[in-house]
Amino acid sequence: MIEVRDIHYARLGTRDLDAAERYATDIIGLQKVERSSDRLYLKSDSRHHTLAYFLGDPAEQVIAFELKDWSTLGAAHEQLRAADVPCGMGSEAEAADRHVEAFMWFLDPTGNRIELVARPHEAGRRYFPTRDAGILGFGHVGLCSTDPVRDQAFWLSNFNTLVSDWIGPCPLLRVNARHHQMALFAAKRKGIQHINHQVAEIDDIMRAWYFLNEKKIRIVFGPGRHPTSGGNFLYFEGPDGMIFEYSNSDRTIIGDLSAYKPRQFPLHPTSFCMWGSKPDIAEFKE
Numbered sequence: 001m002i003e004v005r006d007i008h009y010a011r012l013g014t015r016d017l018d019a020a021e022r023y024a025t026d027i028i029g030l031q032k033v034e035r036s037s038d039r040l041y042l043k044s045d046s047r048h049h050t051l052a053y054f055l056g057d058p059a060e061q062v063i064a065f066e067l068k069d070w071s072t073l074g075a076a077h078e079q080l081r082a083a084d085v086p087c088g089m090g091s092e093a094e095a096a097d098r099h100v101e102a103f104m105w106f107l108d109p110t111g112n113r114i115e116l117v118a119r120p121h122e123a124g125r126r127y128f129p130t131r132d133a134g135i136l137g138f139g140h141v142g143l144c145s146t147d148p149v150r151d152q153a154f155w156l157s158n159f160n161t162l163v164s165d166w167i168g169p170c171p172l173l174r175v176n177a178r179h180h181q182m183a184l185f186a187a188k189r190k191g192i193q194h195i196n197h198q199v200a201e202i203d204d205i206m207r208a209w210y211f212l213n214e215k216k217i218r219i220v221f222g223p224g225r226h227p228t229s230g231g232n233f234l235y236f237e238g239p240d241g242m243i244f245e246y247s248n249s250d251r252t253i254i255g256d257l258s259a260y261k262p263r264q265f266p267l268h269p270t271s272f273c274m275w276g277s278k279p280d281i282a283e284f285k286e
């Protein structure tokens with residue numbers, strides 16, 4: 001069993017780093033920590049970065065989880081290799097590019113590239129953005145899955161992943177006390193379906209709604225409230241069609257974990273928003 005602590009970063013290819021930088025800093029409210037001709041690192045909390053853009057194909061999208069115990073990296077690689085999962089160890093140069101001491105990569109059954117990182121770098125300075133969006137940190141991703149039942153089995157059998165809730169066949173998965181760090185949404189493609197940043201309160205969601213409308217950013221879902229995590233949310237479109245979400249999903253599952261029962265929600269609009277907001281996101285439609 002591979003034990004991970006939390007989701008750590010997303011890495012996205014883009015053909016236009018300048019546009020990505022403007023959007024990430026001026027619109028989302030992330031802080032630029034480093035920029036070169038082919039890299040952009042953005043931070044949202046105490047870590048060196050939680051989102052990186054590289055000059056390349058926007059279809060290349062990666063998420064990373066931090067291992068609970070850095071010394072299990074070799075064993076994790078061995079476990080996945082023995083299970084015939086496409087995987088490999090990262091080189092020293094690739095680890096330096098990710099600001100981690102070491103890492104490995106693998107492909108989930110849909111073909112999503114996932115990285116497992118050991119000893120990722122903290123920042124010596126706190127997160128200090130130029131736009132105050134109320135961001136508390138990187139929350140979770142929605143990941144596209146061509147078969148959520150198959151991919152759920154992959155995550156449950158290889159990792160310390162637990163189901164918090166389902167919407168139809170799609171699981172919202174946690175690896176720690178927070179409601180979810182990854183949700184698998186049925187799609188015809190691989191890739192990241194949305195990237196979530198947690199914000200402090202509902203006022204941040206509504207302030208963002210006015211701000212994004214003023215900036216003519218396409219809102220694709222919300223403002224609303226998820227019955228699953230209980231969070232208020234707002235989804236909006238970013239560079240290369242990536243969907244970003246703000247939410248204040250503060251539901252935690254602690255104490256006697258065996259007593260928590262994952263809840264099954266039907267594939268119905270009320271399972272996505274309890275207020276009645278309708279998504280303009282393919283994977284959130286019935």
Ligand SMILES: O=C/C=C/C(C(=O)O)=C(/O)C(=O)O
Nearest residue numbers: 142183226228229231249272
């Ligand atoms: O509408 C489905 C999404 C639910 C939630 C939630 O419960 O917070 C998410 O944010 C998500 O899965 O991405």
Ligand SMILES: [Fe+2]
Nearest residue numbers: 142194196245
């Ligand atoms: Fe989300």
